[in-house]
Amino acid sequence: MSISRRSVIKSAVIATAAATSTGALATSAPAAATAAPAASPPGDVVGKITVGYQGWFACIGDGAPINNWWHWSQNASQPPSPSNTTIASWPDMRELTRTYPTAYPSLGNGQPATLFSSWDQQTVDTHFQWMRDHGCDTAALQRFNPFGAEGPTRDGMAQKVRQSAETYGRKFYIMYDVTDWTVMQSQIKEDWTNKMRAHTASSAYARQNGKPVVCIWGFGFSDPKRPFAPAPCKDVVDWFKAQGCYVIGGVPTHWRNGVDDSRPGFQDVYRSFDMISPWMVGRISDVAGADRFLRDLNTADLADCAARGVDYQPCVIPGDLQSGHRRHGDLMWRQFYNLVGLGVQGFYISMFDEFNEGNQIAKTAETAAQVPTGSGIRALDEDGTACSSDYYLRLTADGGRMLKGQLALTATRPTVPFPGGPQPVGDLALRRTVTASGHTQVYAPGNAVDGDPATYWESANNAFPQWIQVDLGADRSVARVVLTLPPNPAWATRTQTLSVLGSTDGITFTTLSAASGRTFNPATGNTTTITLSTPATVRHVRIHVTANTGWPAAQLSGLSVYGP
Numbered sequence: 096m097s098i099s100r101r102s103v104i105k106s107a108v109i110a111t112a113a114a115t116s117t118g119a120l121a122t123s124a125p126a127a128a129t130a131a132p133a134a135s136p137p138g139d140v141v142g143k144i145t146v147g148y149q150g151w152f153a154c155i156g157d158g159a160p161i162n163n164w165w166h167w168s169q170n171a172s173q174p175p176s177p178s179n180t181t182i183a184s185w186p187d188m189r190e191l192t193r194t195y196p197t198a199y200p201s202l203g204n205g206q207p208a209t210l211f212s213s214w215d216q217q218t219v220d221t222h223f224q225w226m227r228d229h230g231c232d233t234a235a236l237q238r239f240n241p242f243g244a245e246g247p248t249r250d251g252m253a254q255k256v257r258q259s260a261e262t263y264g265r266k267f268y269i270m271y272d273v274t275d276w277t278v279m280q281s282q283i284k285e286d287w288t289n290k291m292r293a294h295t296a297s298s299a300y301a302r303q304n305g306k307p308v309v310c311i312w313g314f315g316f317s318d319p320k321r322p323f324a325p326a327p328c329k330d331v332v333d334w335f336k337a338q339g340c341y342v343i344g345g346v347p348t349h350w351r352n353g354v355d356d357s358r359p360g361f362q363d364v365y366r367s368f369d370m371i372s373p374w375m376v377g378r379i380s381d382v383a384g385a386d387r388f389l390r391d392l393n394t395a396d397l398a399d400c401a402a403r404g405v406d407y408q409p410c411v412i413p414g415d416l417q418s419g420h421r422r423h424g425d426l427m428w429r430q431f432y433n434l435v436g437l438g439v440q441g442f443y444i445s446m447f448d449e450f451n452e453g454n455q456i457a458k459t460a461e462t463a464a465q466v467p468t469g470s471g472i473r474a475l476d477e478d479g480t481a482c483s484s485d486y487y488l489r490l491t492a493d494g495g496r497m498l499k500g501q502l503a504l505t506a507t508r509p510t511v512p513f514p515g516g517p518q519p520v521g522d523l524a525l526r527r528t529v530t531a532s533g534h535t536q537v538y539a540p541g542n543a544v545d546g547d548p549a550t551y552w553e554s555a556n557n558a559f560p561q562w563i564q565v566d567l568g569a570d571r572s573v574a575r576v577v578l579t580l581p582p583n584p585a586w587a588t589r590t591q592t593l594s595v596l597g598s599t600d601g602i603t604f605t606t607l608s609a610a611s612g613r614t615f616n617p618a619t620g621n622t623t624t625i626t627l628s629t630p631a632t633v634r635h636v637r638i639h640v641t642a643n644t645g646w647p648a649a650q651l652s653g654l655s656v657y658g659p
Contacts, residue, residue, distance in 0.1 A: 135304050138303035139266045139268075139303055139308065140233060144230060144441070144491060144495040147237060148446070149448050151252075159214035160248050161244065167180070167210055175210070182451065186455075187459055187461070190530050190566070193215045194209035197467075200467050202468065214252070224539075224540075228526060228527070229485070229489060229491055230496065231495075233268065233301050235310055238253070240275060253290075262539060267301060268308040271310065273313040274321060284331070310345055311335070311345065312374075315347055315350060317356055317358045342367075343369065346371055346373050351392075356374075366403055370405065371407055375412050375445060379412075380418065382422070389437065409442065413487045421475075421477075435504055453473075459474070460472075460475065460484065480512050483514060485568065526544055527567060529544050531564065533558075539552065553650050563640075563649070569634060570633065571634065571656075572630045572659055573656055576627075577623075577624050577655040579622045580615045580621040580650060591644075593641070595639075599633055607631050638654060
């Protein structure tokens with residue numbers, strides 16, 4: 096099993112702190128810093144939010160070739176438990192339809208402690224739907240040495256990520272991690288030529304400057320897991336560039352000076368990359384640390400890259416949840432503010448699904464009710480501030496908007512940790528997380544909440560009953576549900592028999608409006624409105640469909656929810 100990147104963190108933390116401990120702390124980024132000229136125009140990484148995607152979780156019985164509790168357990172032949180675990184944070188499992196029982200005690204709410212497998216396409220689909228709904232443009236799929244027992248599973252994961260990226264309109268690229276890859280110099284070329292290059296034929300494969308993107312993470316790190324000399328590393332970078340690739344370097348924090356976590360003598364390697372992305376996990380734990388990095392590292396890093404025509408993509412971290420670093424989003428927002436003010440070319444979010452290190456932005460347990468009892472695993476409210484499970488996804492979305500000039504530069508975090516307070520007005524379901532019993536072709540459930548009347552969700556055909564469900568993000572008072580089909584007259588009048596259900600936990604549902612035939616007529620906008628007899632307080636609204644006179648499947652182009 097490949098090790099995680101945590102092995103390089105501890106040794107670098109002390110060095111980083113020492114290297115940045117002198118001088119007065121900067122209290123904020125310049126309010127209007129002069130942006131360095133970008134070496135490249137906007138593409139699939141420049142000007143975009145990239146998230147690191149591990150996709151490395153498996154469970155016995157999931158059908159994956161590796162057939163063990165991959166990255167969930169220390170002893171992968173046994174299910175994870177308090178004494179056999181690699182888990183630092185517990186995922187929010189409420190939207191994942193296939194789950195696997197663990198040996199952990201039940202959750203605080205009494206539900207079984209189950210986990211997901213990345214091998215299940217629905218897991219990857221759900222993750223990429225979250226990316227789409229929260230402005231994550233591109234996913235960097237981590238690929239460790241594939242020439243061992245993990246290889247077939249990693250090959251399969253590349254295909255699953257490709258499928259999800261195509262379905263949800265995201266981009267992806269291969270990010271090679273050279274950790275423990277002894278025969279890296281020859282095998283990385285072989286793997287790209289014989290396997291991974293084929294994925295560049297996908298419309299979803301990321302391109303920058305018209306070239307397919309490849310990242311190589313780990314050259315130059317001063318630890319025994321990556322002992323490569325500069326010459327073979329330079330050979331690999333040059334080879335990928337000769338293949339017509341745009342090559343990103345995941346480099347040490349102190350790459351520019353070749354000290355601390357960086358081996359000396361790697362300057363020619365680092366400066367042969369098209370983009371530099373220095374590692375960040377474990378380097379800071381508070382806002383003051385983010386300011387030190389801006390002053391002592393980021394500013395000079397960007398200037399060095401700009402002078403050499405290299406793009407600069409710093410890493411942004413949410414913080415180690417288990418260690419209490421997150422400060423309910425203040426640490427992550429400070430990095431966004433500092434780096435947007437500096438004028439960087441894009442962000443690499445580390446990581447999307449890194450539940451092993453507690454640095455994930457994917458939906459995470461909100462409270463002790465969603466964490467195994469007595470496990471000691473912290474939920475998102477660990478510092479006393481209630482945060483919704485999607486909070487760090489929403490925070491990432493706002494950081495991306497600030498990067499792209501859609502949100503003014505502000506040091507004040509605009510993202511609310513837990514939506515609440517006065518009842519929001521307008522459509523409570525708009526662009527919210529949505530799931531369904533299934534869908535056919537490209538007619539995914541997200542089409543029903545994207546605000547576009549021309550796109551629609553269609554369930555599997557000839558398989559009633561079917562359902563679609565929206566998560567409002569918090570308990571809301573719901574009084575009215577509006578359902579639509581595309582207004583195009585080509586959609587002939589039809590009646591769908593359906594009911595409206597509601598839930599506060601996504602598990603137990605009650606009927607808000609009983610099953611009835613609802614007519615969709617293009618002459619009246621193909622719209623039907625369901626007004627509840629009494630407003631109901633729910634977080635999840637489900638439309639349960641048992642028949643459709645116009646097509647043998649459930650169909651909706653709009654699922655809108657309104658308060659009183």
